[in-house]
Amino acid sequence: MNDNAIKIVEMAARDGLQSERQPVPLETKVNLIERLADCGLQFIESGSFVRADRVPQMANSSDVYSQLKRKPGVIYSALTPNLRGFNQAIDADADEVAIFASASEGFSQKNLNCDIDTSLRRFEEVTQAALEAGVPVRGYVSCILGCPYDGEIPTKQVIDVTQKLFAMGCHEVALGDTIGTGTAGRTKALLKTLSNEMPLANIAMHLHDTYGQAVANIYASLEAGVRTFDGSVGGIGGCPYAKGATGNVATEDLVYLLDREGFVHGTDLLKLCETGQWISQQLGRQTASKVGLALLSKREP
Template sequence: MNNLPKKVKIVEVGPRDGLQNEKEPVSAAAKIELVDRLSRAGFANIEAAAFVSPKWVPQMASSSEVMAGITRRPGTIYSALVPNLQGFESALASKADEVVIFGAASEAFSQKNINCSIAESIARFEPVARAAKDHGLRLRGSISTAFGCPYQGEVPLDAVADVVRRMRDLGCDEIDIADTIGVATPRKTQEVMLRAAREFPLESLSGHFHDTYGQALANIYASLEVGVAIFHSSVSGLGGCPYAKGATGNVATEDVLYMMNGLGIETGVDLDQVVDAGLFISQQLGRKGVSRAGNAIAAKRAG
């Protein structure tokens, strides 16, 4: 227990990764309200937007409006996902604090997802990375399918390390190791994280776990044990992956916070306010959230 980090950073990805696959449109006003509620809850980093083609991700078409409408909390990093230089220009115009670029650890996933090889996908981000540095923005790299792929199955540790190295060489400040389809288990999680840490500082690696097989919290705990102290989660467990059949949402923020609070690990985030934000967005979507802790706390309040 003593060797767990005393403090962790939770990156709230609900407004972007969580909402991007919703079939019914979510209004810009609702997204702004969600981001503002999350800001007030105390997150150090909120993934608020994606400047991608509205043809491919219609839910993110209102990203400029959202970024213009939010009330920015001093000290919070507002991130935007960008696929290319055009997306970067939009992120810059919207005053994003951090741009997020992405690649896959699985060659098969890269081909199916973005129709090019891993090497090609990373090369496409070179001008984006340069532009981010020129403008003094933080640059985050996200590596999907780092623990398993829906098309090729196992993903070798060396394949993950290779993409970590490429992201590092682009100048990334932080690198996310993502379990896109939620297949990881604790020991595998530790192997992948420790292998990635041979290429990039452990304190700047983050864990992004999906809960498809119910292993996300166990994998976060396993990551804590080897010193990882940045995690992604999504309010109310929003989100999934359109390219991964049957993949459920990101791990729910409320569940992660409940666990961190129980471990005495500082997050700087108010769990009760996050529960409120989860209830708000679930109401907007017309369905109950999937956070176990969130639902339990809400039920207890209702008495």
């Protein structure tokens, strides 16, 4: 990969919508994903196959996949917590599946109803089935820089879970600052320690913007050598099991930084801003993207 080439994984349709309290119409979800693909995004997490009583907003993910007009070259992935979810994702023809572990025991119990070791055993079943089916698996590690239940998380725990996800067959692992408490210095220190244990080529960063630090943390990650980032258009979303956690960094803000720093990403910033404004309006709020607000305000009325 070109050292200036950046992979963006779009989270809005899954991480962005999963915490919405009011039902989001199926048509809106499908329209959002198709708009994101039209922006040039090639990796879109489009739903999750989880228990409907735990994450009601994702209950119709099968319908989302069946109604999508898929764009050639775009990977439409799905979050799958267990073998049952994996089978549902395969039935829906998801191109890639993702599993989500935690570096925090407290968060693992709240999010997955089990300890870390038990969750990893479950995920090993999923990755084995996926590898046999020829389906790529992406891993997530949550709470890398702090947990709402356990507080500070030792870097050793982050490294341990990350290594285990790679060992079981994940081609990429996204490190998540789930509650957004990370800062640039702490992010850089974590990645420096991590790089002593493994290359960063297959590491992604999934940074929430709760305290307004996500863009700074992205820049620190870029300096450390990370080249894959998650974003959520309009800055929508959050985690239903982390009180107060706001959305992933707005994809528009990520792309603006990449543009200004000379990185290549293949997405249309203005279309992203329009899409972020559109989905925010559908959800009854203003876009959380500062770049979106700034650029769209310059257009003639």
